Amino acid sequence: MPTTILEKAASPKASPPNQAVRPGSPWMAAAQALVYLLVCIVLLEGFFYLAQVGDSEHIKPDILVGYKPFEGKRITQRAEGFGCFRLNSFGMQNDEITVEKPAGVYRIAVFGDSYVEALQVPRAANYLNLAGQTLSERLGKKVEVLNFGVSNYSVAQDYLRYQTVARQFKPDLVIQVFRVEEIGKLLPMETQALLFVRPVFFVGEKGQLVYDNTCVKQFFKSKEGKRMLATQWLRAKSRIWGVASGMIQQASAFQSKAAQTLFTPKKAGPKFTLPSDNTRANYAKCYWYMMDKQLAAFKDQCTADGTKFMFLRTPMIRPGMHTLTDNETETALLQKTAAKLKVPVLNLDQAYRNYAGTADDGTNFSDGGHFTKKLHRWVADSLSNFLADFAFPNNRQASK
Amino acid sequence: MLFSSLSYLLFLPAAVLAFWLLPHRFRSAVLLAGSYFFYMSWIPLYGVLLFTLTLANYLIGRLLYGKLTGGKKGQARAVLTAGIIVNLATLSYFKYTDFAISSWNYVVSLLGPALGHGLAFQPGSLTFPLQHVLLPLGISFFVFEFIHYITDIYKGSKPIGNFVNFSLFAAFFPSQIAGPIKRYQDFIKQLEAPRVFSAVKFEQGITLILQGLFKKVALADNLSPIVSQGFSHATALGGAEAWTASLAFAIQIYCDFSGYTDMGRGSAMLMGFDLPDNFNWPYVAKSLTDFWKRWHISLSSWLRDYLYIPLGGSKCSTARRHFNLLATMLLGGLWHGASWHFVVWGGFHGLGLVINHSYDSWLKRAGDPVSRTLAAFHQTGVAEVLSTVGTFAFVLVGWVLFRAETMADAMGVLRGMCSPMLASSYLAETIEKHPIFAALALYAGYRLIADNIGRLSQPVPQPLQKLVRPLLPARVVIYASLFILALGLAPATASPFIYFAF
Numbered sequence: 001m002p003t004t005i006l007e008k009a010a011s012p013k014a015s016p017p018n019q020a021v022r023p024g025s026p027w028m029a030a031a032q033a034l035v036y037l038l039v040c041i042v043l044l045e046g047f048f049y050l051a052q053v054g055d056s057e058h059i060k061p062d063i064l065v066g067y068k069p070f071e072g073k074r075i076t077q078r079a080e081g082f083g084c085f086r087l088n089s090f091g092m093q094n095d096e097i098t099v100e101k102p103a104g105v106y107r108i109a110v111f112g113d114s115y116v117e118a119l120q121v122p123r124a125a126n127y128l129n130l131a132g133q134t135l136s137e138r139l140g141k142k143v144e145v146l147n148f149g150v151s152n153y154s155v156a157q158d159y160l161r162y163q164t165v166a167r168q169f170k171p172d173l174v175i176q177v178f179r180v181e182e183i184g185k186l187l188p189m190e191t192q193a194l195l196f197v198r199p200v201f202f203v204g205e206k207g208q209l210v211y212d213n214t215c216v217k218q219f220f221k222s223k224e225g226k227r228m229l230a231t232q233w234l235r236a237k238s239r240i241w242g243v244a245s246g247m248i249q250q251a252s253a254f255q256s257k258a259a260q261t262l263f264t265p266k267k268a269g270p271k272f273t274l275p276s277d278n279t280r281a282n283y284a285k286c287y288w289y290m291m292d293k294q295l296a297a298f299k300d301q302c303t304a305d306g307t308k309f310m311f312l313r314t315p316m317i318r319p320g321m322h323t324l325t326d327n328e329t330e331t332a333l334l335q336k337t338a339a340k341l342k343v344p345v346l347n348l349d350q351a352y353r354n355y356a357g358t359a360d361d362g363t364n365f366s367d368g369g370h371f372t373k374k375l376h377r378w379v380a381d382s383l384s385n386f387l388a389d390f391a392f393p394n395n396r397q398a399s400k
Numbered sequence: 401m402l403f404s405s406l407s408y409l410l411f412l413p414a415a416v417l418a419f420w421l422l423p424h425r426f427r428s429a430v431l432l433a434g435s436y437f438f439y440m441s442w443i444p445l446y447g448v449l450l451f452t453l454t455l456a457n458y459l460i461g462r463l464l465y466g467k468l469t470g471g472k473k474g475q476a477r478a479v480l481t482a483g484i485i486v487n488l489a490t491l492s493y494f495k496y497t498d499f500a501i502s503s504w505n506y507v508v509s510l511l512g513p514a515l516g517h518g519l520a521f522q523p524g525s526l527t528f529p530l531q532h533v534l535l536p537l538g539i540s541f542f543v544f545e546f547i548h549y550i551t552d553i554y555k556g557s558k559p560i561g562n563f564v565n566f567s568l569f570a571a572f573f574p575s576q577i578a579g580p581i582k583r584y585q586d587f588i589k590q591l592e593a594p595r596v597f598s599a600v601k602f603e604q605g606i607t608l609i610l611q612g613l614f615k616k617v618a619l620a621d622n623l624s625p626i627v628s629q630g631f632s633h634a635t636a637l638g639g640a641e642a643w644t645a646s647l648a649f650a651i652q653i654y655c656d657f658s659g660y661t662d663m664g665r666g667s668a669m670l671m672g673f674d675l676p677d678n679f680n681w682p683y684v685a686k687s688l689t690d691f692w693k694r695w696h697i698s699l700s701s702w703l704r705d706y707l708y709i710p711l712g713g714s715k716c717s718t719a720r721r722h723f724n725l726l727a728t729m730l731l732g733g734l735w736h737g738a739s740w741h742f743v744v745w746g747g748f749h750g751l752g753l754v755i756n757h758s759y760d761s762w763l764k765r766a767g768d769p770v771s772r773t774l775a776a777f778h779q780t781g782v783a784e785v786l787s788t789v790g791t792f793a794f795v796l797v798g799w800v801l802f803r804a805e806t807m808a809d810a811m812g813v814l815r816g817m818c819s820p821m822l823a824s825s826y827l828a829e830t831i832e833k834h835p836i837f838a839a840l841a842l843y844a845g846y847r848l849i850a851d852n853i854g855r856l857s858q859p860v861p862q863p864l865q866k867l868v869r870p871l872l873p874a875r876v877v878i879y880a881s882l883f884i885l886a887l888g889l890a891p892a893t894a895s896p897f898i899y900f901a902f
Contacts, residue, residue: 029871029872029873029874032871033873033874033876037877040878040880043881044888047885048888051888051889053835053888054888078891081833082829082833243887244884246887247887250406
């Protein structure tokens with residue numbers, strides 16, 4: 001017995017069989033299909049908007065920086081935690097802000113990757129907002145913490161983002177956030193995945209930074225790049241597109257897996273394993289000179305703009321992923337650079353290991369390795385304690 | 401190959417296309433090959449098991465029929481008994497070996513220290529290691545179909561002559577893994593009948609598949625993590641959370657299983673087959689007896705025909721009838737899974753049915769003023785609502801016993817349901833992550849419109865109705881939209897169908 005609308009519409013009871021499949025006039029059928037298509041699009045877009053579905057894509061290709069967030073787009077993230085927010089008109093994971101700094105406001109600009117961007121928790125619960133609130137309450141003056149974090153950004157991209165977006169806001173303090181894996185972003189990489197499309201800064205013969213966006217240009221010329229550019233409007237505006245592209249991604253992953261299973265003969269061979277800790281440490285030390293130069297340039301730019309500069313080392317734990325060794329190597333290198341540049345470092349990685357123990361298996365991290373709400377709170381408290389002294393020494397003297 | 405997976409979405413059109421393009425005489429063979437491909441995509445070796453069991457039951461059926469037509473009723477009875485033993489032994493080995501071993505080991509661990517003093521051996525030596533036998537998918541379903549087949553031959557039905565058709569009866573992919581449990585007379589009649597493509601039936605099939613897909617991926621799969629999260633903190637849940645977790649499971653198991661059935665029935669319809677329905681609004685049942693006429697209908701009718709009635713059914717003394725009911729439900733519980741909580745769930749429903757039957761009999765027989773007043777009250781709308789709510793509450797408690805992994809967990813959730821409605825702490829984030837409210841609201845709206853479409857369209861003038869009634873291209877647009885809608889609401893990770901584990 002038919003139980004659904006369309007079953008009833010198509011059932012012999014509702015209409016005789018020849019009527020249920022009646023061809024009608026082709027023009028009539030086409031016109032009706034068009035009307036139905038428009039109605040379905042409107043209904044689906046409306047429903048997906050209300051259900052907060054289909055707006056997980058948040059970056060677009062950019063020839064200078066590789067990629068950057070859409071301006072003003074609503075983003076919903078459900079993969080690790082839940083977050084639903086609108087990027088502001090500057091493409092920041094931040095509430096709307098004015099370019100002109102209001103009188104009496106202290107501005108802190110924070111740069112980094114997805115750990116700073118913090119799409120996995122509600123905006124009010126990320127450590128930037130929490131630290132801003134705590135500092136404002138503690139110091140009795142408005143402290144604005146501006147979030148310039150973008151998923152998978154490198155220090156080179158952060159430096160470019162400072163120059164192209166952040167500088168106009170005249171921040172009083174810039175915080176460059178580090179976690180492990182920064183070293184892997186120093187070298188150019190040809191890729192079809194937008195999240196890995198980035199320019200690099202080489203070090204020239206005279207020690208100057210040499211900007212190179214060859215890989216970005218290659219991506220723009222690639223099939224995937226052209227597809228992204230051609231569909232940019234849909235990616236920014238349509239939730240149906242968001243859902244459909246997710247389906248297409250799954251389908252192509254399935255297709256390549258099936259092709260691999262069917263057409264690639266299985267043969268015994270060496271298994272891929274991560275390089276040894278020693279190799280990874282040597283790699284980091286070898287290429288750190290590029291990082292050194294970029295950080296020096298970033299710091300010099302900030303100093304020239306009258307802005308303080310500091311490093312924040314946030315904790316990171318991925319069980320079985322060498323993070324402890326990598327963290328120790330990169331932290332040591334970062335501290336050397338900081339000493340050379342006379343830039344303060346707040347090492348929360350070490351602090352977290354003292355707090356949670358080196359055997360911690362990532363309890364306070366989400367499935368994908370990002371911070372949980374609890375860890376955001378802990379980072380915010382540690383950061384605001386540090387900043388209360390570092391950024392506001394007068395306040396400390398007054399309270400003494 | 402889950403019905404809701406991409407591989408099935410590729411497999412199904414290929415199978416349907418091959419079915420319709422080939423001449424009638426090849427269709428069963430192609431469908432059988434497709435069904436074995438479908439089944440063996442899980443674990444290829446279990447295809448051998450299915451084939452062996454199919455062959456054994458085919459031969460048993462022939463032998464049984466031969467004995468019956470030869471007038472050797474006694475020998476036929478022996479063959480039937482042997483056939484049932486073969487089927488149940490296979491099922492028991494794959495499904496209940498570890499259950500039996502762990503239960504035995506538990507008893508030894510309890511009694512061992514007490515008995516050990518007087519024994520010449522160590523009680524520990526009486527324990528056995530678990531065998532970790534992997535359960536072949538759908539075995540509980542096709543074994544029940546085989547038992548039905550040989551029992552019905554014994555009762556006088558004709559066996560299936562064509563081995564390919566018989567194999568297809570057990571292996572038919574739309575109903576292979578989790579039913580509905582078919583009756584061979586009906587299935588073979590459809591298989592042998594000349595098949596003419598019906599566009600109406602084809603579209604009904606597509607609609608059912610889409611409806612099932614929505615129930616599975618948008619509803620059941622979004623509820624699954626909420627249920628898991630709730631039951632993994634079973635002993636620490638507050639009132640609101642315990643109710644949320646148990647209600648979520650009630651909806652999940654219905655949407656998961658009826659979604660599977662819809663997709664299976666829809667897939668069969670694409671090839672012109674009608675499979676029996678398994679559900680008829682079970683949660684609006686007015687009594688427990690009514691519930692079992694609406695929930696997993698193909699299993700409850702199987703249990704009635706091949707267990708309850710052979711045990712004596714209701715045509716015996718009251719005590720014996722109650723025993724029959726309890727035994728049927730206890731075994732029905734055990735059929736669901738090799739674990740004591742399924743047995744407890746079956747016993748709980750058996751007890752409920754005994755009370756339900758006793759109460760009904762008392763109302764009919766007593767004739768005193770109290771029973772007359774109660775009988776009159778049962779005719780009122782208030783009583784109907786109370787009966788529905790009461791039945792659902794009973795079923796909900798049953799679902800807690802069904803879902804919890806241990807009795808301690810079940811008691812924890814039930815205790816939580818009786819405690820104050822404190823704010824949620826375990827489930828809030830999981831609920832927030834899944835668009836379950838949107839999916840539920842959409843499905844409720846859809847049902848409301850679907851079930852009242854006739855009434856809703858009455859005031860619309862005929863010419864406008866004709867204009868609005870979707871022609872084929874418009875219907876294709878609607879089907880595509882429904883597909884996107886279902887997948888849009890699906891979580892990133894799909895959950896396997898609950899009944900695949902049985």
